Amino acid sequence: MPPARTLSASERERMIVEHLPLVRGLARRYADRGEPLDDLVQVGTIGLIKAIDRFEPERGFKLASFATPTILGEIRRHFRDRSWTVRVPRGIQEARAQISHAVSELSAENGRSPSVREIAESTGLSMEDVLDALAAGSAQRPAPLASPGGADGDDEVGISVGIEDAGYAQAEARATLDSGLSALPARERVILHLRFEEGMTQSQIAERIGVSQMHVSRLIRRALEALRESAGDVDPDAAVGAEPW
Template sequence: MSEPDTRSRSAITKERSNQLLQELHASTDETERRRLRDELVQLHLPLVEYLARRFKDRGEPLHDLVQVGTIGLIKSIDRFEPERGLEFSTYATPTILGEIKRYFRDSGWLIKVPRRAQELQTTLNSARSELSQKLGRAPTVTELAQHIEASEEEVLEALDAARAYSAAPLEVLTESGGGRSDHPLLATIDDGLDRVEQRAVLRPALDRLDPQEREVLMLRFVAGRTQTEIAALVGVSQMQVSRLVSRSLAKLRGELEVAAEEQSEGSA
């Protein structure tokens, strides 16, 4: 299938999804709601399968992971509010991933951390402390990679491994140049961060971003899409995606700093 055909099909699917979600949100008839929900599940099942494949090396059958992920999809369908202007796929992704990760936790499975990521964790901790003192702020992924002479992907992998055991600071979740990353900007919204006070601050900050800015961040840091993929999905150039991500992160950081100051003043 040619690229234009693929995009056309994607646009049709998106249009149909939006229509169904609007109808579901407006309907009060339970039979009709079940029909709409079933069609939405079938329409977005490829997203569940795509996300479930990230965990294919964990020793669980893909079919079981898809079943678990579908629970998250259904929850997302029921909770989605069309008027908020967020793309459904970016809204549903954290919930689907959360259900799958919860399944592994409840089953007693541990996240498998690559050896290289384990080796880098101690080095990264020292580098982050050293650079924070030197720069007067938290270092970016790029700065960390240059400091320890590792690739940005290796740094991201090590940071993700650390988040499997504890919540990592938001400051290092910054654009790293277009590689794929499984760590969510909302590791924060995902199950990796359970501290309610941080989640309560982040949600309003995200809501104050423009819909396109919010969508791009969700695609980049939650869905793990590359800049090229985001450009195709959103309908802008890759350069525009890069600028959007940088601008959106800067705005989000500003919102969080304001919230932190307000919280500090309130507790004083």
């Protein structure tokens, strides 16, 4: 086996500088996903350095071709490991990536949003795993403290300090129900989110997760009964902010 190639510090630095435009070009592919471009360039540069240190020109490859997969791998790992506001298991993060790809393909193919069953069949994941990954999606990017409002969308509606907020009671109820919600199966948590947070009808939920509307109704009723039992005097309807029927 030939001895490992040793780069001088000046040669290594030259190769890094020459290929920084490649890193920046690859980083721009991901610049619209909420991470600063400079951060992505820094992460990609780490991948470039790793590739340079492993590069063997005698194999006949160009450094740019050899380094591209490593650079992209570092950038994708950055999104997988760093861009989640709440840390979730690596398996769920990887499942989210699979699901996102499957949803794009199935939506283009069928002209509509795919059901959970279709996503599961496409990805090879179980329906429970798909539901868990979808439920974890809210941890990836927090809601903004301020959002456009007003007739022209110019004003910002955000947090106001020093006034009485009618949402305190609802927030308190939600906090009380947290333990009850965490004890529910993933499917029932997703259904409650779709019904009370997204405002979807039972028939829309049934189509989304691939079950009958009657089954959705039974699951909602069962979940609310479980929440009432775990929360005591707190009304779960008030905590989710909508009437269940």
